[in-house]
Amino acid sequence: MLKGWHMSYYRHHVFFCTNLRDDGRECCAARDAAGARAYVKGRVKELGLAGAGGVRINNAGCLDRCSEGPVIVVYPDETWYTYVDQEDLDEIIERHLVAGEPVERLRI
16 A cells, blocks of 8 residues: 555545525525435435445535536545436436446536
8 A cells, every 4th residue: 555545434425515505596405405415325324335435425515516406426536416306316326336337417
């Protein structure tokens, strides 16, 4: 192992923008990002993917891409997604988080 280099604690760390803007501009919170995050967190647990060496689902403050949102970013892959419904979220889970294949049609 290279000195100073560490493997990631999680295979995938997923951040959901759940930012709420009170000035009338578009925001992910207005598109039920918190509900989407809760759904994905639950599915990841059900699939046995949660925890060290697996997948972590977190809230994020503003990711500054709300106009393209709702927005998720997956690290360490640096893959940004938008989604419309639960089917999109299931596809991200199955293809990216399980199989390691980015979902090109949802990338931003």
